[in-house]
Amino acid sequence: MQSQAELKRIIREKVLEFAVRLGGDVSGMSDDDILLKRGLLDSASVFELLVWLEMQFDLELDFDGLSLDNFGSVTRMAEFIAAKQAG
Secondary structure (H helix, E strand, C coil): CCCHHHHHHHHHHHHHHHHHHCCCCCCCCCCCCCHHHHCCCCHHHHHHHHHHHHHHHCCCCCHHHCCHHHHCCHHHHHHHHHHHHHC
């Protein structure tokens, strides 16, 4: 199981990849930024990110857990994944 810091690093790299592809301004991005509000991701890239998270971390996400509370920022995603991995 990865540490929360490692999870954040892995997720941040993927988010940056998507944001740059979309032409987003990633300068000054923090792990606590709400990615959709900041305009770093669009709905299609959020969907891609969710699919990637499932594959990367061997998760099965359900619709009940899909919210900004769990997936709005790098920090929230890392916390959610760490909790899922812990059982």
